[in-house]
Amino acid sequence: MSWLPGYSVLITGGGSGIGRAVADRFVTEGASVAIFGNDAAQLAEAAAGSPDPSRVLTVEGDVRSSADLHRAVAATVTRFGRLDTLVANAGIWDFQRQLTRLDAAALEATFDELFSVNVKGYLLAAEAAWRELVKTRGSIIMTLSNASFHVNGGGPVYTASKHAALGLMRELAYELAPKVRVNGVACGGMNTDLRGPASLDMGERSIGASFAKKRPDAPPPVIPLHDSSTDPRDFTGSYVLLASREQSGPITGQAISVDGGIGVRGFGSPAGGDHL
Template sequence: MRGRLDGLSMLVTGGGSGIGAAVTLAYLREGATVTAIERSTDHAAELRHAAQGLPLHVVEGDATAPDVVTAATDVAIAAGGGVDQLTCCVGVFDHYVSLRELSVAELLAAAEETWRLNVLSTLVAVHAAWPALRDARGSVTLTLSESAFHPVGGGVLYGSSKWALRGVVQHLSADLAPQVRVNGVAPGGTTGTRFSGLHSLGRGATTVDARAGRDERIAAGTSLHVKPAPEDHAGAFVYLADPVAARIVTGVIVNSDGGHAPAAAVNRPPGSMEGDRR
């Protein structure tokens, strides 16, 4: 039985855990050859094990480093004959930090780290993969967040970086046309992501799942009252990567957030963790 992505070569940055891993595995199961960049040796090993012999190639390294992304692009070209699709899943969380809580030095360091990882890394990856994507008439899918649409799911640093990615989708969809399609997926709160915080604020080892009661807050903040897992978002990525089903889709963001519940944001007390989502 043919998969939707049979014969395609995919490059995934941040593909070793959470949504990135779920998307990588979904691509593989749909018939693609996937090259994933993953910084953590442990996560890379887990991904290889989960792939169960499917055509996965893991490049261990920092997906924000141009030389690593260039090397991974070369691996994808060698493994799959080109790069048909680039998916960017690298990100860092700000744990709702407020400007009121930061010194100027902390603000500068935290902003640089957030915007470098969440925004600049995407531009670096697209820059490295562009020639191969152009030749393949391929596509790019960026990972946003509900924070790109509503003041929930993070603080001003995280939220502003995801708002910036909305602009990246729009501008790149025009810049790379007509050869390459550019779209995004904006997940809402998700369980089991191991999504970690800012090293510049000493929170690099802290994940969003560490907070008690987070799953219940996620469900309460959605219209469908659901607690999405990483796998629940993978279908949106597969659709956007499909060169047949999504042939005329570009500049689009799919909101896989369970249906935003505005009351959850309106009723959130200032400085509280209510509405803790991504």
């Protein structure tokens, strides 16, 4: 039994990482998906590798452009007839660059670039999509982060952007109710291609490189489920749940943390059950 039969979904940043994993999973659950991103080659590869390429549409554009996002919504509705779910997901990271390691000019440029992708990009996507979502009593799912709740998952710019996205999710859940539900999935560390701001010369730097560099004898991450997966495919279940009207119809304004239990870390050791 599939959970999203006939759903039509638009995913920003759907060409790689968690966005691509969600696109593949949604197709497996019976949905058709439009994947939107700023890298045409990456989008083509993701579409070709989908479990059913005939149910995937690619749209090239930038989440900082309202016109691009309106074009993506229109293309999705033209191709699939409706829009049930928007996954606002495209984002960049600051590689935990601390305030004291940023001069004023770099800070200004990084803030403007990162907030315009991570916060304005989500808001513009919601603006482009809400009219179609009202028609279908659809929903918006935002990719949030452990950095929406806790410190040190980023530097101040990324952490502030993900706290802002949490606030945006809650505000829109109020403003779009009762017709459209708005929720979030707050992901923990995942082995993806997450990049940094060009303003910090980090446009080509990928979080995946740090996972690749990790030595086998490196200490485990300091989270209770420290042996849990970092494969983005293992983070997709909450997106399916929140997209499904049947399974989560009464849920709005909520973030599901999929982060290995960061909020229940202990002091002496991160996990209390290591002796079990």
